[in-house]
Amino acid sequence: MSMLELRGVSKSYGQGSAEVHALHEVSLTADEGAMVAVMGPSGSGKSTLLTIAGTLEEPTTGEVLIAGQPVSKVSGSAKAALRRRVIGYVFQDFNLLPGLTAAENVSLPLELDGLSARKARLAGLRSLERLGLGERAAHYPDQLSGGERQRVAIARAMVGERRLLLADEPSGALDSSNAQVVMRLLHDACKDGGMTAVVVTHDAQLASWADRVVFLRDGRVTDQTSPVPGPESLLTSEPNQ
């Protein structure tokens, strides 16, 4: 089943001669357990695509479906519940609250959703442990490295029963080895944790972790990769010399 589907989504801002078309007729599907990367230059509409997929903005035309449910048909409060319970967001600049510990940052969305403090804290710790950060639970963001902060942000995005991860340049602020760690975690969250992820990036090395790479240009999907063959296709090839 597809966890996320965009059907002919267009988005424009402004009117008349000032009208800007950010997305044109974008269609995209992410099946359950899949990791999809969206690659494109800056200004290609990647971030707009993600905010519309995450129900933070509405498309001008077209439809977004989450777990088969058309977002336009659900009430405002149900949409807010989707954002609190089903969708997790990861941003380039982590967006952690500096006055809260790692564990408090991770459990906050559950507490805001009405879960008891104790249950929220347990779920938060579990999520941190999944990402290998159990021992950093009591640390504040400024006591963590950049890579650890982003892992806390991913733990927060996965906490509870969330099933759809939307990540906007999640490793943009990290060095290349920490960036690889973050991508491996997102990949494992899909393969072992049953999450579905859509990751926006301009970086081909990071995009190559995805099952499918969709190319965006001037607000249009221009191309996408074919399914990845097994590794034997490269390892059995003859040396060049």
Added chain:
Amino acid sequence: MSVRHAMLALLSEGPKYGLQLREEFEARTGEVWPLHVGQVYTTLQRLERDGLVESDGTSDEGPQKGFRITSAGEQELARWLRTPPDLSAPPRDELVMKVLVALHVPSVDMHSVIQAHRRYLVELMQQWTRIREDDAGSDLNMSLAVDAELFRLDSVVRWLDAAEARVDRAAADGAMPRTDQPRRRDQAPAPLPRRRREARIRR
């Protein structure tokens, strides 16, 4: 990489028999050293002649003959490891040539040419990333070789991104090569090989 230096590297780990050298060479060939195994014994004879390895003196020229590296051999290996290969001349890169040629072909959509190459490169990178993911760093040789390939392919994708941005800027400035009308011979740009040579001289 030469078979000669591969042999010196294997012997730097300790004395080995001819057969052992051949087997270890074969085991690493393809993964790390993409070379032919045929020259192993003749290479060992030449290394001995040049004083870079010593044999145990048995008359047997075959698999049971033992070899060890000499101090001259160790020096040669150390010198070779630190000598950068000649990268001063740009390699003949078919992909770069295709993109440059496409600029001059009437009615070619540069974006679709660039995207065809970009997609192929990203698909290759996905395959290498799967290998890295399966291996999870347990084989250091393999990890380094896969990293090298990923960084190399990534650099080509980055070049394509930069090329596309340049083409867009040139189109916006009206500075794209004119391909819609025949050019007089004296107006034509120099052929690509000549311009490459000139570019190399200026470097």
